[in-house]
Structures are given as C-alpha cells and as structure tokens.
Amino acid sequence: MGGMAVVAAGLTGLATPVASAAERGRSREAAVGSSTFMAWKGIAGDQRIWWNGLQSGGGSWTGPQPVAGASTSAGVALAGQSGGPLFMTWKGVEGDERVWWNWFDGGAWSGPQPVPGASSSVGPALAPYAGLFMAWKGATGDQRIWWNSYFGGWTAPQVVPDANTSFSPALAIRKNGYNDLFMAWKGVDGDQRIWWNTYLGGSSGTNAWTGPQTIDGASTSAGVALAGTPDGSLQMTWKGVVGDQRIWWSQLYPRASTWSAPQPIPGANTSVGPALTVYGDSTYMTWKGVDGDERIWWSRLSGSTWTAPDVVPGANTSFRPALATLGV
Numbered sequence: 001m002g003g004m005a006v007v008a009a010g011l012t013g014l015a016t017p018v019a020s021a022a023e024r025g026r027s028r029e030a031a032v033g034s035s036t037f038m039a040w041k042g043i044a045g046d047q048r049i050w051w052n053g054l055q056s057g058g059g060s061w062t063g064p065q066p067v068a069g070a071s072t073s074a075g076v077a078l079a080g081q082s083g084g085p086l087f088m089t090w091k092g093v094e095g096d097e098r099v100w101w102n103w104f105d106g107g108a109w110s111g112p113q114p115v116p117g118a119s120s121s122v123g124p125a126l127a128p129y130a131g132l133f134m135a136w137k138g139a140t141g142d143q144r145i146w147w148n149s150y151f152g153g154w155t156a157p158q159v160v161p162d163a164n165t166s167f168s169p170a171l172a173i174r175k176n177g178y179n180d181l182f183m184a185w186k187g188v189d190g191d192q193r194i195w196w197n198t199y200l201g202g203s204s205g206t207n208a209w210t211g212p213q214t215i216d217g218a219s220t221s222a223g224v225a226l227a228g229t230p231d232g233s234l235q236m237t238w239k240g241v242v243g244d245q246r247i248w249w250s251q252l253y254p255r256a257s258t259w260s261a262p263q264p265i266p267g268a269n270t271s272v273g274p275a276l277t278v279y280g281d282s283t284y285m286t287w288k289g290v291d292g293d294e295r296i297w298w299s300r301l302s303g304s305t306w307t308a309p310d311v312v313p314g315a316n317t318s319f320r321p322a323l324a325t326l327g328v
Helices: 003-010 021-031
Strands: 036-041 048-055 065-071 076-079 086-091 098-104 113-119 124-127 132-137 144-150 158-164 170-174 180-186 193-199 213-219 224-228 234-239 246-252 263-269 274-279 282-288 295-302 310-316 322-325
Touching (some): 036 076, 036 086, 048 086, 048 310, 065 086, 113 144, 124 170, 132 170, 158 180, 158 193, 170 234, 180 224, 180 234, 213 234
Parallel strands (some): 076 124, 076 322, 224 274
Antiparallel strands (some): 036 048, 036 322, 048 065, 076 086, 086 098, 098 113, 132 144, 170 180, 180 193, 193 213, 224 234, 234 246, 274 282, 282 295, 295 310
16 A cells, blocks of 8 residues: 555544645655654753654765654654655653654654553654554553554554563564564563563464563663564664663574574663664664763664764754664
C-alpha cells in the first residue's frame, strides 16, 4: 500500500496540516533522498521536538527543523511502514504525561493528537508491526509496561504481563519469516538488569507474550535500543550502569535464543542512552553525549566494526534521540 493510501486509510477525518510554502519546502528538502529519520527533544530548557534525515547513501544529515506543535520533556519514538507515512509518538511537556502522536507525509507534519488512554513518565517505543505497535512505561508511580497498536485507529492499552521498568522500553522486528516483535527494557528502580521478551501475535494469532528473561552481563541505568537486520539478527545497544557512561552492544543471531557477550563500543559514551536503526546493510546508532555534552553523536556498524563517532551537525538534546527507517 502506498504512503498516501496508508494516510487515507489510517487517518480518515484528520485535518490537513496547515503549513506555509516555505515550511513545506524545508520539510520536503529534509525528506528528499531519505528513508531514515531522527527526532529528539531539544536541550535543557527547550521542550520542542526536532527532526532531520539521513541522506547521501547514509553519509550525511539534513539540517534540523522543529516539528510544529510537538513538545516533550523526555522521550520520542519514530516508525513507519515502507512508503510512509512516518509516525511519531512522544510524552508531553513537564506536567503532561499523555502520549501524543502525529505523522509526516513527505511535505508537513500533521497536528499532534493524544493517544487515547496512554500516559507515560518517560516516553514510548514504536515499531512498524501490522500497522504500528507501541509500548511504554506507565505514568509516575506505575512501572508496568503497556502496549497498543494502530491500524486505522488506536486499540485500548493493555499491560505486558510481568514486564516492569523505570525507563522506556525498546521494540524491534526480527526478520525470521514471521517478523516477530521483540522488546527489551531496563528493570524497575533498583534493578539495572536488561530484560527481553517476544510478542506472539504474529505467529500465534493471540495477544500473548513470552515470559521475560534477563540478558547475561547486560545492565543499564537508562536506555536500551533494538534493531533488526536483514539477515534475521537483532542488534541491541545500551548505556552502562550508574557511573558507566559507555555504550555497550550485543547481538541475537538468526535462530539463536541467547544473546552474545556484551562489549563496549569504542569511543561511544552517553548519559542517557542510544537509538538504533538499519539502513541498507548497515546498523546506525545515534546518542546524546556524556554529562555536560548535549550534542548528538552517530556511528555505523558495518560488518563487525563500528565507525569512529561523529557529531550530527546542529543536533543537540538533553535526553536521547529516536531513529527509524521506513519499513524497518
């Protein structure tokens, strides 16, 4: 289904975004040649959401632009089916724990709307699974992980059994024939272990989840990121435990059920956590710098080697960014 057909089918009755010719021109310029996008909260004191695109074969970034009407105090998520549109969800500003959403059709962002019944103190995760699939930590005082999905409308939120976190979870599709959906997350307050499970809806026809499991040697004080590669592997990266700002990574190989031993990524350090996506044959990662460094950095995994970290021009944040490639 083409991008505009998805818009027509999934967003019936949504008002056409109002944007000036200049705004549409800048947005289209950012989208031309891009299927991979990044979004992020601004620096400390700036709750606007910014975005850009990866272009030139994955070698350069477009200039950052603010998303009209979209603001957050924490987490942003991105996802979209092949052909578009690109969807974004996020936690509201300080004092607003509602989860909001909008979409980008290649010319402009739609007006933000709240996701019915969804509230979070940190922010959500998104994946392009049977439309859209979202998971999030609950509101303040609620460490349960909730989920819903979107295909022409949002389903009612449901709790993921036995999955609890003090941060936001991560979602990714494992391309193993069924395109199974995986989730990973930090444990509750005081538990820095990383947990993971699988949604069984695609292969079982139910809304069941596998039981949570820990990943040997993997611990974090904040954010986890997941991405599925074309060969059926999963990549996971995360910030270390309290006092450790290194970024670590592990892989779940095709048909494997055990994650590889964690290893640090040379030169990659963060105070919050990374984001991951796959573009072509490479895995891309972006992240906020260490304490006191609000720049966004990026690196690419090609084969088994991460490129030297580089700064994304003009992109700065006090939280962690979101990454997505349409259809991944």
